[in-house]
Amino acid sequence: MVLAEPGQVLSEPPAGPTTGPTGGRRAGVLGSPVAHSLSPVLHRAAYDALHLTGWTYDAARVEADGLEAHLAGLGPQWVGLSLTMPLKEAALALADETSDLARATGAANTLVRRADGSWSADNTDVHGLVAALGEAGVTRLEELLVLGSGATARAAVAAAAALGARRVRFMVRAEARPETVAQARAAGLEVATTGPGRWPATVEAVVSTVPPAATADWVAGLPAGGTAALDAVYGDGDTPLLAAARARGWAALPGTLMLLHQGARQVELMTGRPAPLEAMRAALAAATGHALAPTAR
Incomplete structure (x- = not known):
């Protein structure tokens, strides 16, 4: 595994928006690069544990100057996005509503789709x-x-x-x-x-x-x-x-461990349900081969 920022798939996906199944809900992670993101592992484990059939979570390579066009191309089935570098500042600027934390940090790692189709930005890091x-x-x-x-x-x-x-x-x-x-x-x-x-x-x-x-x-x-x-x-x-x-x-x-908890908060924001933290922890530990807990000598 190559080093990645928190919130940064094991293969490089194509750039640009994609369409989802009729009646389903879609979410995903955007950035450049996103090839090493573990966010799909976390979110898919959460959807399985919450029995959210029809929900999918994918990744797309998007540059900062392409984020606005990407957002405009997403259909109504899209409910939320995780943002990694270099999109966190661009996402904040493009959001229709921003949380206090996003404004304070000058960065958004989360966009949640509101009922009217607009985007709300938050920082779960x-x-x-x-x-x-x-x-x-x-x-x-x-x-x-x-x-x-x-x-x-x-x-x-x-x-x-x-x-x-x-x-x-x-x-x-x-x-x-x-x-x-x-x-x-x-x-x-x-x-x-x-x-x-x-x-x-x-x-x-x-x-x-x-x-x-x-x-x-x-x-x-x-x-x-x-x-x-x-x-x-x-x-x-x-x-x-x-x-x-x-x-x-x-x-x-x-x-x-930080990734786990910021992803859990994203799941809550995007689904409106409590995150299944331990199911997400187990999935991430299995994917990395490392226990997700503090260690000491």
């Missing part, structure tokens, strides 16, 4: 992070340390605010992105930055939003005594951050 950290017992934070400051980091900032944090600290090569800093301050968070591998003496929790290979030299100084480390970018096997965290007694949270 925030829920995915909060719920994944919750599995490791993190329900309150003083400070969250975030590796990177891009689009996924903005979801981490919103998660920190939801967990009652006072401060967010960005580990970045240069300056943290101004829009991410502005979002953190608008949420009432203090902002600090540090360079790669320059860890504070104590760290409560870490969320990495950068490619794992880029962090190989960053994690050597990770202190002991922290609670949980989550690598939002998922792929094959372990990552340097998770291995270092586990070796120091932290709970190590794979990105697939």
Whole structure:
């Protein structure tokens, strides 16, 4: 499996909208690339568990400049879409209605079709992070340390605010992105930055939003005594951050755990039913060959 962003099929589908069975309901994931998305595994498992016969979930390769035309070509049987890179900002701009979280993060990973045919945008990555950290017992934070400051980091900032944090600290090569800093301050968070591998003496929790290979030299100084480390970018096997965290007694949270919870919230938004979380967890574990739970040394 090649590295993929949260919300990013095991074969590359053709670009452009497709039609569905008469009387059925359709949903899917859009992005470029989408070849490695595990979202179809999650959503199809949910439909099976909920006995939603006639519901399908597929994938299409769509570029940011093609999203508007793609949406216009979708028939009334389409109820929702998951968005991965590079579509999250474009989806927000094209939506007719946006949630507070989508506006705060400047990104939408979910579009839900309303009864009048318009689209409502949301960001379930925030829920995915909060719920994944919750599995490791993190329900309150003083400070969250975030590796990177891009689009996924903005979801981490919103998660920190939801967990009652006072401060967010960005580990970045240069300056943290101004829009991410502005979002953190608008949420009432203090902002600090540090360079790669320059860890504070104590760290409560870490969320990495950068490619794992880029962090190989960053994690050597990770202190002991922290609670949980989550690598939002998922792929094959372990990552340097998770291995270092586990070796120091932290709970190590794979990105697939965040994917599970953000996908569960998407299922609820698109179907109007409670997500069958454990059925989705089992399907994702079977697809990846890895248990979806925090691990420790």
